[in-house]
Amino acid sequence: MQPVFQRPISLKDVATHFCPGCQHGLIHRLVADAMDHFGVQPQTIGVASVGCSVFLYEYFDIDVVEAPHGRAPAVATGVKRARPDNFVFTYQGDGDLAAIGTSEIIHAANRGELFTAIFVNNTTYGMTGGQMAPTSLPGQRTLTSPEGRDVTIDGYPMRMAEVIAALDGAAYSVRVAVNSPKNILAAAKAIKTAFSYQIEKKGFAFVEVLSACPTNWGMSAVQANERVAKEMIPYFALGTFKEKN
Amino acid sequence: MSERQLVAGNIAVAMGALAAGCRYYFGYPITPQSDIPAYMAGELRKMGGTFIQAESEIASINMLLGASACGFRAMTSSSSPGISLKQEGISYMAGSELPGLIVNICRSGPGLGGIDPSQADYFQAVKTGGHGGYRTVVVAPASVQEMYDLTILAFDLSDRYRMPAVLLADSLVGQMKEALECKPYVPPSDLPAKAWAVTGKQGRKDQRIVKSLFLGEGELERHNWKLWGRAEELKAKEQRSEGKYLDDAQLLVTGFGSAARIAKSAVEMARTAGLKVGYLRPITLFPFPEVAFQQATATCKKVLCVELSTGQMVEDVRLSVARDAEVVFYGRPPGTGSLPTPEELFGQIHKHYGKGA
Numbered sequence: 001m002q003p004v005f006q007r008p009i010s011l012k013d014v015a016t017h018f019c020p021g022c023q024h025g026l027i028h029r030l031v032a033d034a035m036d037h038f039g040v041q042p043q044t045i046g047v048a049s050v051g052c053s054v055f056l057y058e059y060f061d062i063d064v065v066e067a068p069h070g071r072a073p074a075v076a077t078g079v080k081r082a083r084p085d086n087f088v089f090t091y092q093g094d095g096d097l098a099a100i101g102t103s104e105i106i107h108a109a110n111r112g113e114l115f116t117a118i119f120v121n122n123t124t125y126g127m128t129g130g131q132m133a134p135t136s137l138p139g140q141r142t143l144t145s146p147e148g149r150d151v152t153i154d155g156y157p158m159r160m161a162e163v164i165a166a167l168d169g170a171a172y173s174v175r176v177a178v179n180s181p182k183n184i185l186a187a188a189k190a191i192k193t194a195f196s197y198q199i200e201k202k203g204f205a206f207v208e209v210l211s212a213c214p215t216n217w218g219m220s221a222v223q224a225n226e227r228v229a230k231e232m233i234p235y236f237a238l239g240t241f242k243e244k245n
Numbered sequence: 246m247s248e249r250q251l252v253a254g255n256i257a258v259a260m261g262a263l264a265a266g267c268r269y270y271f272g273y274p275i276t277p278q279s280d281i282p283a284y285m286a287g288e289l290r291k292m293g294g295t296f297i298q299a300e301s302e303i304a305s306i307n308m309l310l311g312a313s314a315c316g317f318r319a320m321t322s323s324s325s326p327g328i329s330l331k332q333e334g335i336s337y338m339a340g341s342e343l344p345g346l347i348v349n350i351c352r353s354g355p356g357l358g359g360i361d362p363s364q365a366d367y368f369q370a371v372k373t374g375g376h377g378g379y380r381t382v383v384v385a386p387a388s389v390q391e392m393y394d395l396t397i398l399a400f401d402l403s404d405r406y407r408m409p410a411v412l413l414a415d416s417l418v419g420q421m422k423e424a425l426e427c428k429p430y431v432p433p434s435d436l437p438a439k440a441w442a443v444t445g446k447q448g449r450k451d452q453r454i455v456k457s458l459f460l461g462e463g464e465l466e467r468h469n470w471k472l473w474g475r476a477e478e479l480k481a482k483e484q485r486s487e488g489k490y491l492d493d494a495q496l497l498v499t500g501f502g503s504a505a506r507i508a509k510s511a512v513e514m515a516r517t518a519g520l521k522v523g524y525l526r527p528i529t530l531f532p533f534p535e536v537a538f539q540q541a542t543a544t545c546k547k548v549l550c551v552e553l554s555t556g557q558m559v560e561d562v563r564l565s566v567a568r569d570a571e572v573v574f575y576g577r578p579p580g581t582g583s584l585p586t587p588e589e590l591f592g593q594i595h596k597h598y599g600k601g602a
């Protein structure tokens with residue numbers, strides 16, 4: 001009998017530290033599946049960011065460089081330029097990529113760096129306990145927007161997949177979610193497509209993944225997953241915003 | 246084979262880096278070091294190396310971090326305000342035990358200040374400007390030849406002791422032209438292999454992880470003691486200085502880099518005038534040449550320290566000299582028209598010679 005569910009070889013056999021219902025673990029799994037699919041695990045160098053995903057090296061069985069908060073795209077630039085034959089990806093949260101590291105991601109994308117960015121948008125700063133993120137939705141209550149995000153004071157949620165798509169240097173930019181089996185399949189496919197852009201040297205690829213943070217949203221895992229469909233997807237449209245040939 | 250050519254100090258840094266095998270340069274434009282990236286842009290692209298003009302100094306230091314994590318010699322250069330922006334990255338490199346060269350062709354400050362030669366970044370370089378408590382190699386060239394030689398030395402020490410290296414100079418040394426002999430580089434045969442560099446696992450059993458996060462019980466404390474141990478070894482083995490007229494000196498003049506050049510002329514004037522004045526110039530600022538200062542002040546009990554600042558290195562001089570030696574300071578904080586002349590320093594020598602301790 002064929003096993004239908006196997007741990008990807010790119011993932012280590014350890015329990016994660018993620019909260020129950022957190023979708024980081026699922027996204028890790030999809031990234032590892034894509035690595036296995038292309039057989040790139042032996043060549044892979046991951047660049048970890050600062051946030052709940054900082055322990056990338058604990059879960060992926062790959063070489064890893066840890067970057068300062070927001071700087072993963074610059075570190076990945078240095079890594080990929082130094083080792084162009086390796087497979088390189090960053091894995092970053094929304095505080096990391098869309099606030100403190102906005103400059104680094106935009107310019108790496110614009111230079112058309114040949115690494116892949118996995119961007120986990122959970123509309124909050126998970127690791128630091130639930131502050132407002134650049135992606136927090138209008139009206140969203142967080143530690144630092146206790147009355148709800150007021151766009152006249154705090155500005156608007158940033159749609160990074162669209163921002164990246166607007167840059168000539170970016171070859172592929174997509175937004176996916178992992179809140180339903182159908183969306184998970186689409187996400188798995190998008191991550192593989194993004195990886196193929198690097199492998200085939202077609203250019204910079206960016207995958208924004210909408211993700212639940214039940215802990216900081218003050219919700220159960222089920223409620224949090226429902227919020228993705230009810231509140232996030234209407235604001236952050238799923239889709240492919242750039243797909244260069 | 247080595248030939249002599251007339252080049253500017255900044256170009257000598259670039260040539261030294263290329264000679265040392267550096268093929269990765271990441272930077273952001275700022276005066277007065279722009280001839281370094283201009284030279285590197287041309288040469289590295291010809292050699293198949295990597296030159297990136299990054300979006301900021303923050304990005305460039307992190308690109309350096311990435312290339313260094315892969316095990317390659319890599320560098321960035323900038324000037325004071327840009328070096329401030331690199332401090333976060335330097336701290337992460339130190340925490341991650343990564344080598345790499347950071348060149349600071351200092352300009353005056355604080356803030357935007359001006360572009361005149363300055364030595365006011367001594368504290369930032371030597372005491373380290375990032376968070377967390379770490380050390381970096383710091384070298385201070387005073388001639389075009391040293392811009393070349395100390396760039397190479399900085400790469401070697403940085404690799405050997407697994408810590409970033411800072412080359413601290415200013416536009417006086419960076420822009421003057423002198424004859425340079427490009428000695429071919431032979432890497433020290435005992436430089437340890439970079440068995441920590443990320444390559445992709447390639448079938449290797451253990452992962453290689455370049456990081457500065459240590460959360461396990463006692464782990465970070467041990468890590469800090471390990472870094473401390475390397476810095477102590479560096480201090481024990483790698484102090485470098487230049488001394489002249491030390492045997493009979495009754496007044497010792499010291500300074501580093503550009504100030505030392507001017508001071509040296511003043512010392513020669515003093516000797517011509519029959520004054521027994523000695524000269525001691527730190528070449529490595531970290532490790533500081535404590536031993537040379539101790540030895541020189543065993544007999545000479547008065548030291549004049551000259552800096553292009555309100556006084557920074559003088560603190561290390563005071564810590565290093567014999568207990569009964571007196572240290573006096575003469576400084577010109579940087580700015581237009583603030584560069585001291587040899588005659589001015591000769592005046593200072595006169596003022597202090599034969600008086601006090």
Ligand SMILES: Cc1ncc(C[n+]2csc(CCOP(=O)(O)OP(=O)(O)O)c2C)c(N)n1
Pocket residue numbers: 050051052053069092093094095096097120122124125126127128133
């Ligand atoms: C320079 C700096 N500023 C602030 C922090 C504190 N910090 C750690 S993680 C983080 C944000 C985490 O949020 P996000 O990137 O959205 O990732 P998540 O934890 O939600 O996955 C912040 C602000 C830091 N480590 N470094």
Ligand code: SF4
Pocket residue numbers: 017018019021022023024052122126127212213214215216
């Ligand atoms: S805080 Fe949020 S993002 Fe972090 S592990 Fe918990 S659920 Fe996941």
